[in-house]
Amino acid sequence: MSDHIVVLHRWRDRHAHYENYLDHRAHRVTYVTTELALASVPGGAAAARTVPATDDLDAVWRAVTELRTHFGVPERVVALNEGDLDTAALVRERLGCVGQTSGELARFRDKLTMNRVTAAAGIPAPAFADAPGEAAVLTFAQHHGWPVVVKPRRGTASRGVVRLDSEADLPLLRTSPPEPRLVQEFCPDPIFHIDGLWTGEELGPWRASRYVNTCVDFTQGEALGSVEVDDPELLGPLGAFTARLAAALGPEPWVFHLEAFVGRSDDGPPSIRFLEAGYRVGGAEIPFVWREVHDIDLAGAAAAVQLGRRPELPVPEEWRTGGWLLVPSPVPAPCRVTAWDLPDPPTPDEGPYTAVIPAVGQVVPRVGGYEHVGARFRFRGASSGDVEKAILRTAAQFRLECAPEREARGVRGARAVCGLDR
Numbered sequence: 001m002s003d004h005i006v007v008l009h010r011w012r013d014r015h016a017h018y019e020n021y022l023d024h025r026a027h028r029v030t031y032v033t034t035e036l037a038l039a040s041v042p043g044g045a046a047a048a049r050t051v052p053a054t055d056d057l058d059a060v061w062r063a064v065t066e067l068r069t070h071f072g073v074p075e076r077v078v079a080l081n082e083g084d085l086d087t088a089a090l091v092r093e094r095l096g097c098v099g100q101t102s103g104e105l106a107r108f109r110d111k112l113t114m115n116r117v118t119a120a121a122g123i124p125a126p127a128f129a130d131a132p133g134e135a136a137v138l139t140f141a142q143h144h145g146w147p148v149v150v151k152p153r154r155g156t157a158s159r160g161v162v163r164l165d166s167e168a169d170l171p172l173l174r175t176s177p178p179e180p181r182l183v184q185e186f187c188p189d190p191i192f193h194i195d196g197l198w199t200g201e202e203l204g205p206w207r208a209s210r211y212v213n214t215c216v217d218f219t220q221g222e223a224l225g226s227v228e229v230d231d232p233e234l235l236g237p238l239g240a241f242t243a244r245l246a247a248a249l250g251p252e253p254w255v256f257h258l259e260a261f262v263g264r265s266d267d268g269p270p271s272i273r274f275l276e277a278g279y280r281v282g283g284a285e286i287p288f289v290w291r292e293v294h295d296i297d298l299a300g301a302a303a304a305v306q307l308g309r310r311p312e313l314p315v316p317e318e319w320r321t322g323g324w325l326l327v328p329s330p331v332p333a334p335c336r337v338t339a340w341d342l343p344d345p346p347t348p349d350e351g352p353y354t355a356v357i358p359a360v361g362q363v364v365p366r367v368g369g370y371e372h373v374g375a376r377f378r379f380r381g382a383s384s385g386d387v388e389k390a391i392l393r394t395a396a397q398f399r400l401e402c403a404p405e406r407e408a409r410g411v412r413g414a415r416a417v418c419g420l421d422r
Contacts, residue, residue, distance in 0.1 A: 005076045006074045008031075008081075009040070150183050150184075208239075210227055223328070296314065324391075356376040
């Protein structure tokens with residue numbers, strides 16, 4: 001059996017601690033990465049090859065082919081970022097090595113397949129349908145009513161999500177490149193994300209969080225926050241819902257990041273409806289909050305699944321509460337940071353415990369996802385209320401100024417105040 005393992009890696013920061021998941025002395029671990037992420041490749045790597053993007057299948061395949069020549073056919077291909085799951089599955093198929101195939105991945109990456117699987121299991125969700133064109137969207141809306149939401153079937157980070165309020169909005173679909181899409185009934189309820197481990201039989205550690213603003217708002221220039229939930233009356237139904245969903249999508253162990261609409265009433269149980277799910281550790285600051293606040297490495301569990309091992313994670317007897325905040329750059333990337341300011345909080349608990357803010361003069365690159373943004377903040381506290389207050393305070397006081405990279409010299413740039421509309 002080969003001891004060669006290939007990792008597809010795109011994070012510049014330490015979202016994953018690969019050296020803890022793989023013995024780099026016992027295995028020849030090679031990396032296919034980008035120039036931005038090259039610095040975070042472990043020093044014990046047998047080799048690293050750079051590509052323009054890790055979801056560029058042709059470039060990745062050329063790099064893997066070269067690595068295979070030097071180190072043998074890989075035993076495993078590991079990819080922890082959602083944007084690389086499809087590429088990794090196709091590479092496995094070409095190599096003939098074990099691991100998740102494109103067909104096995106479809107229920108997690110193709111939102112139409114995903115919704116069909118969960119609907120067959122009786123999971124409540126907004127009505128949905130395939131959306132091959134404007135006529136299909138119009139027919140759906142005539143049956144289910146306006147507004148509707150149209151999104152790519154394989155989109156990530158709210159890319160390409162469009163809300164249509166009437167038939168007059170259908171031309172908005174022509175502003176994006178053609179690709180397979182899904183149409184869904186619009187749901188006004190708040191969106192929660194739920195992260196954790198399904199062991200194959202039951203829920204391992206898991207946390208539910210409420211977004212402050214939405215991921216779609218973030219793509220339109222607004223800040224995005226998240227605070228973990230500590231309300232036991234809500235956590236009970238959310239746990240039951242998550243267990244049903246996780247079992248329906250993956251009877252085998254998997255690390256999940258799922259989203260759901262959660263409506264509340266004064267005299268009844270919460271209404272929980274499925275939005276979508278990812279076969280991976282959550283994005284944004286989720287892997288950091290889990291390690292730093294809860295002392296649990298979800299990325300390590302995801303790596304274990306892809307390496308053919310059974311993931312084992314502790315379930316704390318008592319949970320602390322975490323949260324995070326992302327601030328977009330005030331002008332489109334690439335842009336250069338010209339100034340920023342964040343007053344010190346009155347007490348440490350009233351501010352972030354970690355802030356990732358580009359230095360003045362640093363360029364924010366034009367890269368998809370939530371890593372390369374204007375600023376990132378992480379929070380912890382004794383309760384959801386305490387964490388949310390700290391998030392809102394930081395959002396209200398943080399100031400960021402950037403200038404377009406091509407015009408940065410001698411230009412003061414755009415100024416942004418990080419507000420969060422409730």
